[in-house]
């Protein structure tokens with residue numbers, strides 16, 4: 013048995029959702045939305061099951077979907093991608109696994125920015141890489157340039173960049189992306205860019221990929237997820253985009269992981285990417301207003317909320333809220349006493365974690381968010397329970 017997996021706990025998301033189901037708590041833990049539902053895309057998937065092929069699609073993905081992904085990035089982000097450099101995967105998770113397995117040679121060092129999405133560390137280790145964690149400055153999510161420079165050595169081959177960032181909901185500053193691009197070029201580093209939250213950026217901002225910086229096109233793997241774009245997280249349709257020579261290597265790792273992804277879902281996402289720009293923009297505005305509702309509600313009950321520029325998440329700063337217990341204990345207590353599940357941000361660190369931040373998912377019905385807020389208000393009012 014491999015000790016990386018044998019000794020690892022179940023993911024915090026799975027464990028928290030299970031606990032929320034068992035206790036009847038409002039689940040603001042795992043990042044899945046209550047809505048809106050895209051009926052066009054769902055109907056297209058249902059129709060394709062009956063009317064189109066249910067046999068293995070090409071391993072790289074249906075040509076219709078690869079072309080639609082390229083067109084969508086052209087319209088949304090001004091990128092000129094070659095569909096031949098796009099490989100469809102079973103979610104962004106598989107794209108991450110395939111990229112890391114394909115690009116890490118044993119002993120290669122991989123830069124990871126903390127707080128980090130939980131899949132990165134075990135995948136880097138299992139692929140034989142040596143993780144080099146670099147801490148982002150809190151709460152801004154800015155890159156500490158001196159720390160980054162000190163983490164680079166002759167074996168550094170890759171960096172994993174999550175922008176927008178789960179858990180904090182921050183977006184990388186343009187100047188940080190420009191700096192990262194310079195670093196990647198100077199040290200011959202390939203950037204694996206996990207951009208699954210690219211369609212959920214708020215306040216009129218536009219996502220810009222590291223791939224679009226000069227010299228980065230041939231050294232970037234850009235990963236996306238239809239699960240996030242259409243709020244269909246259970247579908248697990250994702251992709252990785254890279255210059256053709258890199259994409260050919262990625263495709264070889266993908267062919268022995270899942271080989272392919274259900275064809276009806278691929279047709280439906282192709283149709284959605286080509287026809288649903290207006291729906292995607294409206295969904296984004298609805299999530300932004302849920303963000304505002306939860307942010308204002310949390311502030312009104314005395315919790316300090318960090319600004320969220322993207323994703324489905326807002327972060328509460330316990331320390332700034334006058335709460336001294338660690339995030340894990342806070343999350344345990346609010347499941348039992350507020351009937352609310354949330355995620356401790358300490359779960360997103362490879363080394364000694366920050367323990368004063370808690371992540372809440374706002375992509376829920378207003379009534380659900382209101383129920384969570386009143387449960388939290390009750391728990392906060394109990395003397396000595398959450399605050400001294």
Ligand code: PMP
Nearest residue numbers: 103104105129178208237239250
């Ligand atoms: N990367 C990040 C940063 C995520 O937040 C998620 C989903 N929560 C994923 C990857 C996984 O995406 P998928 O469901 O498409 O596998």
